Amino acid sequence: MTFFGDPEVWLPLVFAGLMGFSILVYVVLDGFDLGVGILFAGAGSEERRDRMVASIGPFWDANETWLVLAVGILLVAFPVAHGTILTALYLPVALMLLGLILRGVAFEFRAKAPARQKWAWDVAFFGGSLLTALSQGFMLGMYIMGLEWSWMTASFAILTALCLVAGYAFIGACWLIIKTEGELQRGSVRAAQWALWGVVAGIAAVSIATPLVSPRILERWFSIPEIFVLIPLPVGSIVLVAVLAVILRHLPDATDTWSWLPFAGGTALFATAFTGLAYSFYPYVVPGDMTIYEAAAAPESLIIILVGSLFVLPVIVSYSVLAYTVFRGKASELRYD
Amino acid sequence: MDALILSRIQFGANISFHILFPTITIALGWLLLFFKLRFNATGEEGWMDAYRFFVKVFALTFALGVVSGITMSFQFGTNWPGFMEHVGNIAGPLLAYEIMTAFFLEAVFLGIMLFGFRRVPGWLHTLATFLVAFGTTMSAFWILVLNSWMHTPAGFEMRDGVAHATDWFAIVFNPSMPYRLLHMLLASGLTCAFLIAGLSAFRLLRGDRSVGVQKAMKTGVIVAAGLIPLQILAGDMHGLNTLEHQPAKVAAMEGNWETGPHVPLVLFAVPDQGARQNNYEISIPSGASLVLKHDPAGVVPGLNDFVAADGTPLHPPVAPVFYGFRVMVGTGMAMLGLSFLGVFLMIRRRKTQPHMAERLGKWPLRAFVAMTFSGWVATLAGWYVTEIGRQPWLVTGVLTTADAVADVPATMVLSTLIGYLTVYATLTIAYISVLFYLARKASNSASPVSLPEAPRSAAAAPKLLPVGVSQ
Ligand code: HDD
Ligand code: HEM
Ligand code: HEM
Numbered sequence: 164m165t166f167f168g169d170p171e172v173w174l175p176l177v178f179a180g181l182m183g184f185s186i187l188v189y190v191v192l193d194g195f196d197l198g199v200g201i202l203f204a205g206a207g208s209e210e211r212r213d214r215m216v217a218s219i220g221p222f223w224d225a226n227e228t229w230l231v232l233a234v235g236i237l238l239v240a241f242p243v244a245h246g247t248i249l250t251a252l253y254l255p256v257a258l259m260l261l262g263l264i265l266r267g268v269a270f271e272f273r274a275k276a277p278a279r280q281k282w283a284w285d286v287a288f289f290g291g292s293l294l295t296a297l298s299q300g301f302m303l304g305m306y307i308m309g310l311e312w313s314w315m316t317a318s319f320a321i322l323t324a325l326c327l328v329a330g331y332a333f334i335g336a337c338w339l340i341i342k343t344e345g346e347l348q349r350g351s352v353r354a355a356q357w358a359l360w361g362v363v364a365g366i367a368a369v370s371i372a373t374p375l376v377s378p379r380i381l382e383r384w385f386s387i388p389e390i391f392v393l394i395p396l397p398v399g400s401i402v403l404v405a406v407l408a409v410i411l412r413h414l415p416d417a418t419d420t421w422s423w424l425p426f427a428g429g430t431a432l433f434a435t436a437f438t439g440l441a442y443s444f445y446p447y448v449v450p451g452d453m454t455i456y457e458a459a460a461a462p463e464s465l466i467i468i469l470v471g472s473l474f475v476l477p478v479i480v481s482y483s484v485l486a487y488t489v490f491r492g493k494a495s496e497l498r499y500d
Numbered sequence: 501m502d503a504l505i506l507s508r509i510q511f512g513a514n515i516s517f518h519i520l521f522p523t524i525t526i527a528l529g530w531l532l533l534f535f536k537l538r539f540n541a542t543g544e545e546g547w548m549d550a551y552r553f554f555v556k557v558f559a560l561t562f563a564l565g566v567v568s569g570i571t572m573s574f575q576f577g578t579n580w581p582g583f584m585e586h587v588g589n590i591a592g593p594l595l596a597y598e599i600m601t602a603f604f605l606e607a608v609f610l611g612i613m614l615f616g617f618r619r620v621p622g623w624l625h626t627l628a629t630f631l632v633a634f635g636t637t638m639s640a641f642w643i644l645v646l647n648s649w650m651h652t653p654a655g656f657e658m659r660d661g662v663a664h665a666t667d668w669f670a671i672v673f674n675p676s677m678p679y680r681l682l683h684m685l686l687a688s689g690l691t692c693a694f695l696i697a698g699l700s701a702f703r704l705l706r707g708d709r710s711v712g713v714q715k716a717m718k719t720g721v722i723v724a725a726g727l728i729p730l731q732i733l734a735g736d737m738h739g740l741n742t743l744e745h746q747p748a749k750v751a752a753m754e755g756n757w758e759t760g761p762h763v764p765l766v767l768f769a770v771p772d773q774g775a776r777q778n779n780y781e782i783s784i785p786s787g788a789s790l791v792l793k794h795d796p797a798g799v800v801p802g803l804n805d806f807v808a809a810d811g812t813p814l815h816p817p818v819a820p821v822f823y824g825f826r827v828m829v830g831t832g833m834a835m836l837g838l839s840f841l842g843v844f845l846m847i848r849r850r851k852t853q854p855h856m857a858e859r860l861g862k863w864p865l866r867a868f869v870a871m872t873f874s875g876w877v878a879t880l881a882g883w884y885v886t887e888i889g890r891q892p893w894l895v896t897g898v899l900t901t902a903d904a905v906a907d908v909p910a911t912m913v914l915s916t917l918i919g920y921l922t923v924y925a926t927l928t929i930a931y932i933s934v935l936f937y938l939a940r941k942a943s944n945s946a947s948p949v950s951l952p953e954a955p956r957s958a959a960a961a962p963k964l965l966p967v968g969v970s971q
Contacts, residue, residue, distance in 0.1 A: 228603050240592070245577045249581075254916070257578070268564055271563040275934050468597075490619070
C-alpha cells in the first residue's frame, strides 16, 4: 500500500474528509427535518401539521443515518478522539439523544395513537426537534471553544445553540417551500426570511470568535498568501446571503419554477461556512490537543474500511437519489397502501 | 454507587430497550415479504389485509429501533472509551460495515416500502420490502459478529495493550458466531410469531372474522411451532460450544459448584454464592452430565475451579445467570407447549370448524394473547445470561469491564440514567398500548360476518382501512 505514499499520512486525511462530508450532509438533510419540526410550533392547524410531517416522512430515517455514519467514522477512524470528545460533551450528547428519540417516535405515534393523544405527540415532535438542534448547536460552540467548560465558553455555546436552531429552521423552511403550496408555502417563505438573519448572526459569531480564542486559527486565516486563497469563502457567503434575501422576496412565483432555489442557496451557504470551519481546525480533531494523525486507528484496519466504503458509498448515494426521485413533487398524504 | 456500576446499569438499560425492537423488525420484515408474496401469488385480499395491519406495527417498531440504536452508537464514546481504545481496530471495521451495508439499506428503502406502494411499480415495492428485511438481517449479522468476538476473541494479536487484527476471516467467523447468530435469528422469528399470533388472537376474541386476521393467526401459530424445536436444538448446541470456550459461564448456568461426573441437572434452586452451595435444590440425577457430555458419567466443570488463591471468584455472579437461564428455557418450553397445541387443534378441527376462532377455542386464544410478548422475555433473559456470564470480562481474556469505563462523574451518569429510564418506561407502555389499540381499531372496522369462501373484490377493500391508516 506504499503505492500512494505513506498510508499513515493519507489515510487519516481521507477519513477526516469522509467524516466532514457526512457531517455536512447530515446538517443539511437532517437539518431540514429538524427545521420542519421546529417550525411545527407555528403551523397553526392540524391539517398543516400533517402536511409538514408528510413532507419529511419518507426521508427522515435515512437522513438521520448520516449522523450514525459521522459518529461511526469518528469512532472507527479516530477511536481515541471519539472518547475524549464524547466524554467532554457527555450532557449535551445525552440531551441530543433524548431529543432524537422523542422526535423519531413522535412521527409514528402521532399517526397511530388514539386521536385524543395526538397533541401530546405533536408536542414531543416539536420539543424533540428543538432539543436536538439546541444540543447540537451547543456542542458546536463548545467544540469551537476547545471543549473547555467555563461560563464564558458556555455562554458562547448557548449563542451558537440558538443560531443553529435558526439555521435548521431556515433550511426546513426552504424545504417546505419546495414541498408545499398555498398558505403553507407563503408562511414558509416568511419563516425563511426571518431565520436567514439567525443564520447570518451565527456565521458572524463563529467567524469572530474562532480567531479570537485561538491564535493558531488567527494565524491560519490572516497571513499572506493564505488570505488571498481564502477570500472567496467570506465573500461567497455574503453574496449568497444577499442573493437568498432577494430570491425570498420574490417567492412564491406564479409558476412555482423557482421554489427549489432557496434550498440550493441555503445548502451552498452551509457548505461554505462548513469549509471555513474545517479549514480552521485542520489538522486537529480535538481542538488544540490531538491531531487526526495522533488519533487515527491502525492503518490495516482503516484500509479494510476504506476499500468497503469505495464500493458502498456510491451505492448509498445512488439509492438515496432514487428515494428522493420517487418522492419528488409536492408532499401528499402519506399512505401505506 | 460509582460510575462503573452506574455505567453498567445504563448500558444494560439502553441495550435492553434497543433489542426489544430489532428482535421484532428482523423477522417481521421477512414475514411481511411473505404476506406480500402470497398476495402476489394468490390475489387473495386477506394476505394484503394482513400485510397492511402488520406494516403499521413494523413502521412503529422500526422507528423505536432506530432511535434507540442511535443511543447505542454514542454509548461507546460516552461511557466506554476504553473499549475503542483497546479493541477499536477490530470493533471499528465491524461497526463501519454494519453502518454501510445495513443501516443505509434499510433506512432508505424503508421510505419506499412504507409510502411507495402507489408511487413505484409493484416489483420495486416488493424489492424494497426484501431489501429492508435483508438490511435488518445484515445488521444483526455484523453486530453479532462483534458481540461474539467479545465472547470468543480470535484472529488478533496484542501490541502495547492494543488489539491488532491479524486474520479477518477468523475474527468474523469466531467460534461462537454461528451459534449466536442462529440462536438470535430464531429468537427473532419466535418473538415475531408470538406477537402476530397474540395480536391476531386478541382480534379473534373480539369477534373479528375477517380473512386477514385468520391468515395471520395461522401463519403465527405455524411459524412458532416450526421454529421452537429448531431453537431448542440450536440452544443445546450453543451451550455445548460455550462449555468449550467459556466453561465458567456454563457452570453458573447449571448452578454446579464441584467438577465431577454424574452431575445432576438442577431444575430449581436458590444459589448462595457466599456459602458456595445451592439451597432448596430440585434436580435430576446425572442430568447435566447427560445434557452437556451426552454420557451420565461425563465430567462437567464446576464453579469452584474458578476461584483465585485468595478466594476472589473469577467466575460471573451466579444468581442472575442461573435464574436468567431458567427463565429463557422455561419460556421456550411454554412456547413449545402452546404452539404445538395450536397446530394440533387447527388440524383436528379442520373439517368441523370453518373459522379459526372456533377451531382454536377461547382458552387457547387467551393463552396466545398472554404470550404476545413472551419472545421479549426469553430474549432478554438469554442476553442477560450471555452478557452477565461473560463478566468480569468485557472481551474474554483481553479487557475487563472495569478497564473500559469512562472517567465521568457518577452524578452525571446517574442523572442521564434517570432520564433514559423515564423515557424508556413511557415509550414501552405507549408502544404496547398502541399495538393493542391498532388491533382493536382493526377489529372494529372489519365486518363481523364476512364469509371466508368469497374473496372480497379489490374495490371493496379500501373500506376496511380505518381513517388512521394514512400517516
Ligand atoms: C440482533 C440484532 C441487533 C443487536 C444486538 C443490536 N442491533 Fe442495533 N439495530 C438492529 C439490530 C441489532 C436492527 C434490526 O438493524 C435495527 C433495529 C430497527 C432498525 O431500524 O434497525 C437497529 C438499529 C440500530 C441503529 C439505527 C440505524 C439506523 O439509523 O437505521 C443503530 C445506530 C444501532 N442499531 C446500533 C447498535 C449498537 C451500537 C448495538 C450494540 C451495542 C446494537 N445496535 C445492537
Ligand atoms: C442485544 C442484546 C443485548 C443485551 C440485552 C445485552 C445486555 C447486557 C447486559 C445486561 C450487560 C451488563 C452485564 C453486567 O455488567 O453485569 C451487558 C454488558 C455489555 N454488553 Fe451487552 N447486551 C446485548 C448485546 C450487546 C452487543 C451486541 C454488544 C456489542 C457489540 C454488547 C456490548 C456490551 C458491553 C460493551 C458491555 C459492558 C458494559 C456492561 O458491563 O454493562 N452487548 N450487556
Ligand atoms: C429452550 C431451550 C433453549 C436453550 C437450551 C437455550 C440455550 C441458550 C444458551 C446456552 C445461551 C447462552 C449462550 C452463551 O452465551 O454462551 C442462550 C442465549 C440466548 N438465548 Fe437461548 N436457549 C433456549 C431457548 C431460547 C428461546 C425460546 C429464546 C427466545 C425466543 C432464546 C433467546 C436467547 C438469546 C437472545 C440469547 C443471547 C444471545 C446468544 O448468545 O445467542 N433462547 N440460549
